[in-house]
Amino acid sequence: MFVTLAVVAALMTAVLLASAWAKFTRPTRLVDQMTTLGLPYGMLPFLGIVQIAGAGGLVVGLWWGPLGIAAATGLALYFAGAVATHLRVKDFKGTPPAISLAVIAAVLVALRVATL
Template sequence: MFIAYAVVAALMSAVLLASAGAKFTRPKRLVDQMSTLALPFGMLPFLGAAQIAGVAGLVVGLWWGPLGIAAAVGLTLYFIGAVTTHLHVSDFKGAPPAAVLAIVAAVLIGLRAATL
């Protein structure tokens, strides 16, 4: 189970780092999406920092399991919030990717908990 956690955490970390990078560089596609979601652009650095903190927690969680679980819980809540935000503004195209990431984060909770 630990190897499964390590592999899924590595893949999730890669996705999160790419997403956080976009939040700091603000490409047009992301700016348009934030406008659709009615989120202020001042939120982007906070959202990017939250994703980077999640990556750090998942990586350190390889050595200290409780932190990996806490990071996965935080990421699950983060992406549930993303799904809720997309659905709130009827952005049905943006909700499924966030839902998949919420599910992956929830799987990470179980994988790391199983190896404590």
């Protein structure tokens, strides 16, 4: 089961780092989406830092279980907030990716707890 945890954590880390990179480089598509969601432009770096911290927590959490659980829980809450934000403005196109990432983060919590 630990191998499954490591693979899922690695994939999630890659997604988080790519998403954080986009938040720092601010492509037009992302800026337009954040405007639609009603998020201030200045919040993008903060969201990127949170994603980098979550990715780091997942990686280090492979060796220190409590940190992995905390990081995955934080990511589940982060993406649950993203789902709520998309639903608040009725952005149903952006909701499924956020739901998927929230579910994957919850699976990571369960996998890390199971491998302690």
